[in-house]
Structures are given as C-alpha cells and as structure tokens.
Amino acid sequence: xxxxxxxxxxxxxxxxxxxxxxxxxxxxxxxxxxxxxxxxxxxxxxxxxxxxxxxxxxxxxxxxxxxxxxxxxxxxxxxxxxxxxxxxxxxxxxxxxxxxxxxxxxxxxxxxxxxxxxxxxxxxxxxxxxxxxxxxxxxxxxxxxxxxxxxxxxxxxxxxxxxxxxxxxxxxxxxxxxxxxxxxxxxxxxxxxxxxxxxxxxxxxxxxxxxxxxxxxxxxxxxxxxxxxxxxxxxxxxxxxxxxxxxxxxxxxxxxxxxxxxxxxxxxxxxxxxxxxxxxxxxxxxxxxxxxxxxxxxxxxxxxxxxxxxxxxxxxxxxxxxxxxxxxxxxxxxxxxxxxxxxxxxxxxxxxxxxxxxxxxxxxxxxxxxxxxxxxxxxxxxxxxxxxxxxxxxxxxxxxxxxxxxxxxxxxxxxxxxxxxxxxxxxxxxxxxxxxxxxxxxxxxxxxxxxxxxxxxxxxxxxxxxxxxxxxxxxxxxxxxxxxxxxxxxxxxxxxxxxxxxxxxxxxxxxxxxxxxxxxxxxxxxxxxxx
Amino acid sequence: xxxxxxxxxxxxxxxxxxxxxxxxxxxxxxxxxxxxxxxxxxxxxxxxxxxxxxxxxxxxxxxxxxxxxxxxxxxxxxxxxxxxxxxxxxxxxxxxxxxxxxxxxxxxxxxxxxxxxxxxxxxxxxxxxxxxxxxxxxxxxxxxxxxxxxxxxxxxxxxxxxxxxxxxxxxxxxxxxxxxxxxxxxxxxxxxxxxxxxxxxxxxxxxxxxxxxxxxxxxxxxxxxxxxxxxxxxxxxxxxxxxxxxxxxxxxxxxxxxxxxxxxxxxxxxxxxxxxxxxxxxxxxxxxxxxxxxxxxxxxxxxxxxxxxxxxxxxxxxxxxxxxxxxxxxxxxxxxxxxxxxxxxxxxxxxxxxxx
Numbered sequence: 001x002x003x004x005x006x007x008x009x010x011x012x013x014x015x016x017x018x019x020x021x022x023x024x025x026x027x028x029x030x031x032x033x034x035x036x037x038x039x040x041x042x043x044x045x046x047x048x049x050x051x052x053x054x055x056x057x058x059x060x061x062x063x064x065x066x067x068x069x070x071x072x073x074x075x076x077x078x079x080x081x082x083x084x085x086x087x088x089x090x091x092x093x094x095x096x097x098x099x100x101x102x103x104x105x106x107x108x109x110x111x112x113x114x115x116x117x118x119x120x121x122x123x124x125x126x127x128x129x130x131x132x133x134x135x136x137x138x139x140x141x142x143x144x145x146x147x148x149x150x151x152x153x154x155x156x157x158x159x160x161x162x163x164x165x166x167x168x169x170x171x172x173x174x175x176x177x178x179x180x181x182x183x184x185x186x187x188x189x190x191x192x193x194x195x196x197x198x199x200x201x202x203x204x205x206x207x208x209x210x211x212x213x214x215x216x217x218x219x220x221x222x223x224x225x226x227x228x229x230x231x232x233x234x235x236x237x238x239x240x241x242x243x244x245x246x247x248x249x250x251x252x253x254x255x256x257x258x259x260x261x262x263x264x265x266x267x268x269x270x271x272x273x274x275x276x277x278x279x280x281x282x283x284x285x286x287x288x289x290x291x292x293x294x295x296x297x298x299x300x301x302x303x304x305x306x307x308x309x310x311x312x313x314x315x316x317x318x319x320x321x322x323x324x325x326x327x328x329x330x331x332x333x334x335x336x337x338x339x340x341x342x343x344x345x346x347x348x349x350x351x352x353x354x355x356x357x358x359x360x361x362x363x364x365x366x367x368x369x370x371x372x373x374x375x376x377x378x379x380x381x382x383x384x385x386x387x388x389x390x391x392x393x394x395x396x397x398x399x400x401x402x403x404x405x406x407x408x409x410x411x412x413x414x415x416x417x418x419x420x421x422x423x424x425x426x427x428x429x430x431x432x433x434x435x436x437x438x439x440x441x442x443x444x445x446x447x448x449x450x451x452x453x454x455x456x457x458x459x460x461x462x463x464x465x466x467x468x469x470x471x472x473x474x475x476x477x478x479x480x481x482x483x484x485x486x487x488x489x490x491x492x493x494x495x496x497x498x499x500x501x502x503x504x505x506x507x508x509x510x511x512x513x514x515x516x517x518x519x520x521x522x523x524x525x526x527x528x529x530x531x
Numbered sequence: 532x533x534x535x536x537x538x539x540x541x542x543x544x545x546x547x548x549x550x551x552x553x554x555x556x557x558x559x560x561x562x563x564x565x566x567x568x569x570x571x572x573x574x575x576x577x578x579x580x581x582x583x584x585x586x587x588x589x590x591x592x593x594x595x596x597x598x599x600x601x602x603x604x605x606x607x608x609x610x611x612x613x614x615x616x617x618x619x620x621x622x623x624x625x626x627x628x629x630x631x632x633x634x635x636x637x638x639x640x641x642x643x644x645x646x647x648x649x650x651x652x653x654x655x656x657x658x659x660x661x662x663x664x665x666x667x668x669x670x671x672x673x674x675x676x677x678x679x680x681x682x683x684x685x686x687x688x689x690x691x692x693x694x695x696x697x698x699x700x701x702x703x704x705x706x707x708x709x710x711x712x713x714x715x716x717x718x719x720x721x722x723x724x725x726x727x728x729x730x731x732x733x734x735x736x737x738x739x740x741x742x743x744x745x746x747x748x749x750x751x752x753x754x755x756x757x758x759x760x761x762x763x764x765x766x767x768x769x770x771x772x773x774x775x776x777x778x779x780x781x782x783x784x785x786x787x788x789x790x791x792x793x794x795x796x797x798x799x800x801x802x803x804x805x806x807x808x809x810x811x812x813x814x815x816x817x818x819x820x821x822x823x824x825x826x827x828x829x830x831x832x833x834x835x836x837x838x839x840x841x842x843x844x845x846x847x848x849x850x851x852x853x854x855x856x857x858x859x860x861x862x863x864x865x866x867x868x869x870x871x872x873x874x875x876x877x878x879x880x881x882x883x884x885x886x887x
Contacts, residue, residue: 251746417620
C-alpha cells in the first residue's frame with residue numbers, strides 16, 4: 001500500500017514536470033553558437049566589474065573589453081605606443097604639466113546616450129572620492145589637488161586640476177611635469193563613467209541588466225562563480241568586434257582547465273603550471289610571452305649583516321642567475337638590471353654579475369673571513385612551490401660560494417606581507433608587474449617614499465633622478481637619467497638583487513586567429529577571429 | 532493513513548526535486564513552496580504529536596547559543612590573524628588605506644566593530660564582501676549554496692545506495708569472499724583521497740571512455756563524476772558501519788526467534804535485520820551530511836563547481852572577514868540542524884528512543 005502511494009505520487013510529479021523547460025538545449029551554455037563564440041578561462045570570479053573599484057587582473061580583463069579609455073595601446077607595435085580611443089588627439093603644454101585631450105564625437109553608450117567630456121570627469125571624481133574607497137585612486141594622484149581630494153583635505157572637486165574648456169576639450173593640470181601621463185589613461189580605473197546609472201542602481205549597477213558601457217563588447221550574462229558572457233556591441237564607434245560572443249569560465253584549477261582545453265572545450269587558458277611545462281610545451285597551442293615584470297630579492301639594510309654594503313655586494317656576486325632560470329626551465333630571462341627585458345630603459349649589462357671569487361673577497365673585507373662569525377640570516381618568501389625552488393637554489397649557491405648557511409622560511413601570503421612591513425626579514429622575495437609600459441613604474445618602486453620599498457634603503461640622489469626622469473620628454477635624456485639611477489640602485493648601494501624577468505605561458509586553441517598576445521597581458525578580443 | 536500519505540508526499544517531493552534537478556529541469560517556485568509547506572507542517576505536527584515541542588525548542592535555543600559563541604570566537608580569531616584584507620603586493624598609499632578602513636569601519640575600536648557585526652547578524656545582515664566588492668554575503672551564499680547542496684545530496688544518496696547494500700551483504704555472510712572484497716573496497720574508499728581519485732576517474736571515464744564530462748556543472752553528464760567521487764568515502768564508512776551493525780543484529784535473540792518461527796531468510800533480512808541495523812547508520816547521518824557539504828572543497832575545485840566550500844576556504848586567504856564569518860556560521864548552522872534532524876528521525880525509526 002505504502003509503496004503504491006509513493007510511486008503514485010512520484011508519477012504525478014513526474015507528469016507535472018514533463019512540460020517544464022529543459023535547460024541547456026543549445027550547443028553551448030546560454031544558447032551560444034560554438035562557431036561564433038570564443039571560450040576563455042577567466043580563472044576566477046571577477047571581484048568587481050565596477051571599474052572605479054576593481055583592482056585585479058580578471059576584472060581588468062573584462063572591463064577593457066567592455067569599455068574604452070581616452071587612449072589605447074597599439075598592441076601590434078612592439079613598443080606598445082599609444083593610439084587614439086575616446087580622445088582623438090592630445091597635446092601637452094607647460095613642459096608636460098598641462099595636457100589637453102580632444103574628445104571623439106558621435107560615441108554612443110549602450111543605452112543610446114552620447115558620450116560627453118563630463119563622463120570622464122565623473123569617472124575620475126568617483127575614483128578619487130574618499131567614500132568610494134578605491135584602491136587605484138592613487139593612479140590619478142599626479143593631477144593637481146587629487147591626492148588632497150582623496151584624503152579629504154580638499155572637499156571641492158572643482159579645485160582638482162581637471163576641467164572642460166570652451167572648445168569642449170578635457171584639460172588636465174598636473175602637480176608636476178609628467179611625460180608619460182597619457183599612459184595612465186589606458187588603465188581601467190580612469191575610464192569614463194555614467195554617474196546617473198551608478199546613482200540609479202547603486203551597488204547593482206554592474207549587473208548585466210543595468211550596466212551601461214561603450215566598448216567593443218557588452219555584458220550579457222554574469223553568473224557568479226560560474227561564467228560570464230560578453231556580446232558584440234553593435235553600436236560601437238570603432239571597428240566592430242569580429243567574434244560575436246566571449247564566454248568566460250571561472251576555473252581556477254590548472255588541471256581542470258587543461259583537461260577542458262585538451263577536450264576542445266576551451267580556446268584560451270591564460271596561465272599554466274610551472275611544473276607541467278615540459279609536457280605542455282609540446283602542445284600545438286602552447287605560446288610563451290615575455291612580460292614586463294621583475295622577480296627580485298631585497299635586503300633589510302637596517303639590520304646586521306645587510307647594513308654592510310660589502311655583504312650585500314658579496315651576496316649578489318655569489319648568485320648565478322642563469323642557474324635559477326635553468327632550474328625553473330620556464331623560459332624566464334635572467335635579469336641583473338632593474339627595468340625588465342623588453343621595456344624602454346632596459347640595460348643588459350647593468351647590475352652586479354656572477355663572480356664567486358670577488359664575492360668571497362668582499363665578505364672577507366666586510367670582516368667575516370671567519371665565516372662562523374657571520375650572523376644568522378633568513379631568506380623569507382610566501383608559500384609557493386616556485387619560490388621554494390628558487391630559495392633552495394639560492395641557499396645552496398650561497399653555501400657553495402660563500403660558505404654561509406642561510407635559513408629559508410616561508411609564510412602564508414598575507415602573513416608574509418604583514419611581516420614585510422613590520423619585521424622585514426634579512427632577505428625577502430617580491431616581484432613587480434608593470435602597471436603601464438614605462439620604466440617609471442619600476443624606478444619609483446625603490447624611492448624613499450615608496451610604500452613598496454621594504455629595504456629601509458634611502459638615497460636622495462636616487463629620488464631626485466627618478467623624479468626628474470618622470471618629467472623629461474626627451475627619450476635619450478630620460479634613458480640616461482634612468483641608467484644613472486639604476487647604477488646607484490644596483491651597483492653602488494645594492495639594496496636589491498633582481499633575479500629574472502618572467503614569461504607567461506598560455507594555451508590557445510587552433511581555431512583562434514589574431515589573438516593579441518602582448519607583454520602587458522592585456523587581452524582585448526575585438527580583433528580575434530575564429531576558424 | 533493520513534500520516535502515511537503525508538510522509539510519502541514529503542519523500543516524493545524530495546526525490547522529485549532531486550530527480551528533476553539532476554536531469555536539468557528548472558524547478559518551478561510553486562514546487563518549492565509546496566514542498567517546504569508540506570515538509571515544515573509535517574515536521575511541526577510530528578513534533579507536537581510526539582510531545583517533542585519543548586525538546587525542539589530547547590535544542591533551537593542551544594543552537595542559537597552555539598552559533599553566537601562560534602561567531603564571537605571567529606570574529607576575534609580573525610583579528611588576531613596577521614595580515615589584513617587590503618594587504619597586497621602593491622602596497623597602498625596611506626590616504627587610500629585610510630579610505631578603505633573607514634568604508635569598512637576597520638578603523639573603529641574592536642568593541643564597536645563587534646557590536647555592529649552582532650546587531651547586523653541579529654537582523655540577518657551578514658555585511659558586504661571585501662574581496663567581491665559591493666556584493667552582499669547573503670547573495671554570495673544564496674547563489675553558491677544550491678550548487679553545494681545539490682552536489683552534497685547526490686553524493687549522500689549515492690553513498691547510501693552503495694554503502695547500505697554492500698554492508699548488509701557483507702554482514703549477512705561474514706567471512707565469505709563477498710565480505711572480504713566488499714571490505715577491501717571499503718577500506719580503499721576510506722583511505723584514497725579525493726584529489727587522487729578525481730584525476731584517475733577523469734582519466735578513465737571522461738578522457739578515456741568519454742562517458743562523462745571532465746569538469747563544469749551543466750547537466751547529468753557533468754554531475755556523475757564529482758558526485759560519485761564525493762560519495763565514495765561516506766559510502767565506505769556506511770558500508771563498514773552497516774556490516775558491523777548487521778553482525779550484531781543477526782546474533783540477537785529476536786532474530787533467533789524469527790528463525791525459530793520458520794521465517795524465510797529474505798523476510799528476516801528485510802523486515803528485521805535491515806531496519807534494526809540501520810539505526811547506528813542514521814545516527815551518523817547528521818555529521819556525515821555536514822561533512823559532505825563542507826568537505827567538498829577539493830571536488831569543487833577540480834570539477835569547477837560554483838559551490839560554497841570554495842568560499843569557505845578562499846575567503847581565509849583573502850582575509851575577507853565578512854565572508855569567512857558568513858560561511859563559518861552557515862556551516863555551523865548546518866551541522867546543528869543536521870544533528871537535530873537526525874535526532875528526530877531516530878524518534879521515527881526507533882520507537883525505543885525516548886527523547887526528553
């Protein structure tokens with residue numbers, strides 16, 4: 001009896017639902033056609049598509065396809081020169097302290113409204129407003145009054161150095177000359193914004209049904225932690241995107257993504273695990289791109305023994321960088337200079353090279369000819385297999401070339417960052433990835449006021465050179481200044497030891513054509529076509 | 532009779548929902564309403580009828596106290612943990628850091644922060660995530676929890692469907708070849724970690740035979756591998772427990788009586804042995820269910836399932852305080868509720884059990 005009742009009920013429900021709609025009947029999810037969809041891996045849920053607030057690369061990847069800035073990179077040019085985007089022309093006056101941008105006419109937002117200069121100002125104001133609490137607010141700190149506005153000292157935004165002149169052009173006044181200012185305007189945090197849309201929808205303005213953009217793609221679906229779909233913006237002012245849809249998965253497990261790529265279910269995987277490179281290198285879709293980044297070790301110059309210049313020099317001379325990059329076998333380029341390979345200002349022979357004899361000599365001169373007297377030092381890094389391998393190799397090289405035991409210690413990422421600030425280890429690991437393709441992003445890292453300089457080292461001459469370098473417009477003159485600054489940093493005072501500039505490995509399926517692989521890792525899809 | 536129909540409706544709703552979601556049907560809201568009303572009124576009536584009202588109320592009060600203790604401890608422990616939510620490789624200028632701390636009220640004294648959080652919690656407001664900027668914790672949870680629950684329920688069903696028969700057969704004929712091979716499989720199931728089992732299964736069933744999909748969460752072909760792998764360990768635990776319990780039951784007096792009465796083996800097994808030997812298994816179900824739901828992190832990672840376990844783990848490395856608190860509280864709540872349900876189920880299955 002009981003059984004019959006149960007089965008009967010089950011049958012009723014089953015019949016009741018046989019009329020329901022079934023999900024995913026199309027070839028791909030969300031009813032997309034495979035032939036017009038590029039399937040990429042975003043690797044994680046974008047933390048925010050609000051470009052005034054987003055700080056990470058995933059959000060940036062999405063927003064650079066949804067929006068345009070005043071200027072854009074010419075990704076086909078190896079020097080990554082700038083090309084017009086929302087601004088058609090730009091000029092500087094007052095020795096690169098005032099910049100004027102002529103804005104494009106006839107640009108439409110996805111809701112049909114016209115793009116206006118005020119939208120740029122609205123975007124910048126929102127970025128700088130203390131209440132927005134944007135991490136990238138400092139991107140515009142070089143505008144006159146911007147830093148004070150962000151800290152709350154200045155309440156009136158009209159006192160900040162940006163305005164629209166009588167010709168409808170955008171005029172920006174900087175607090176000091178800055179030759180590379182337009183480069184900053186390629187960054188997603190400086191994009192124009194529709195304040196009326198933000199006001200209307202509040203925190204929900206980035207939902208697909210609310211968001212208003214003007215780039216080559218528009219946001220169609222955003223299923224959190226699962227997938228995101230971009231669709232070609234048919235009202236885009238420039239050349240329309242070739243591929244109609246972008247389907248972005250959020251898979252953060254390498255093996256999973258590689259399995260999908262192998263099974264022909266993923267067209268672009270933006271990073272690969274170091275350990276499996278030997279195998280993956282044989283794939284037809286394997287690509288290697290050099291990036292504008294530096295992997296380095298810093299010395300705590302406040303404490304014994306690295307307060308002694310000779311000890312620092314000895315340690316740098318004792319390391320054969322090529323041995324490290326060979327060990328990693330990932331294609332990274334050994335780097336003794338500060339500005340990475342492939343960037344303006346890079347110098348192949350800058351910095352101290354491998355010289356074990358000189359290293360031992362320097363350590364003797366420093367008063368440690370009796371190696372047992374050398375204080376205990378620790379080399380710290382954040383927990384990661386690659387960092388571990390490098391640290392172990394450095395430990396072995398120091399032992400072999402200097403006869404000193406270095407302790408290596410790893411810590412969880414946030415704990416490590418906290419320690420760098422409050423109790424800097426004798427030797428620490430960090431890296432830096434260019435925000436924009438200009439050496440100033442690397443040079444300003446080690447100034448005395450930089451929050452990222454954990455070495456405790458300061459040199460007014462270095463600060464002065466770096467500040468001067470930012471103001472110069474003459475390329476050759478700049479190169480000289482930065483060369484001089486790098487000499488101080490790497491050969492005279494030696495608070496840091498660059499190790500390599502890294503490369504990125506990606507998988508691209510055979511059906512993808514014209515994918516813009518570039519050293520900035522800026523993946524824009526409008527020119528991508530599918531076979 | 533009414534009770535039977537009521538019970539059957541609840542069971543039918545449950546299996547209906549599981550079955551329909553498995554085959555990729557959208558479950559209509561009316562069905563959810565119908566099922567939850569039937570289930571909750573059924574539970575309330577049962578509780579009242581059996582005189583368990585006070586017991587349940589007391590347990591719920593206890594649960595609230597436990598949740599409060601967990602919330603306070605987690606809140607305090609998070610502040611002791613070195614490293615803050617906005618520490619990053621690119622250190623932020625002071626102004627920017629000050630704005631962030633002000634926005635999230637991290638500059639206030641700890642007591643004020645604690646009070647704010649607790650009053651928010653009392654109103655059902657878990658705050659906003661630091662990492663997923665401007666997203667409410669409740670919306671993060673409500674979007675990812677269904678997937679975790681779906682995965683967890685399939686896995687539990689599989690583990691019962693595999694574990695109980697194997698355990699019963701092994702216990703019914705102890706020392707036989709069947710017993711030996713079943714227990715060998717159970718031991719392997721308990722000891723093989725899922726991060727090892729998953730790639731092996733993917734290699735064989737997805738890449739090799741092409742029966743199932745290697746990742747994502749889109750339909751039946753996608754559900755099978757993660758569910759089975761997640762279900763294997765509890766299946767093994769259930770099998771071993773059932774076997775032990777069956778062994779105990781078949782030596783008891785009432786089974787001897789049943790045999791002496793001349794009942795055939797089949798009805799002894801199904802009517803007497805099975806029902807009585809499942810009681811210990813039922814006791815374990817609460818913790819097992821909570822364990823499957825929280826322990827699915829590895830599976831969610833490997834199969835790219837948009838579930839909640841990922842947030843539970845990753846929120847800690849991001850120091851996303853509100854999300855850590857939200858997920859921790861949710862899982863504690865699930866554990867408490869699962870145990871309560873187990874106790875009530877015990878009362879249904881075993882008339883000897885007196886709850887007071």
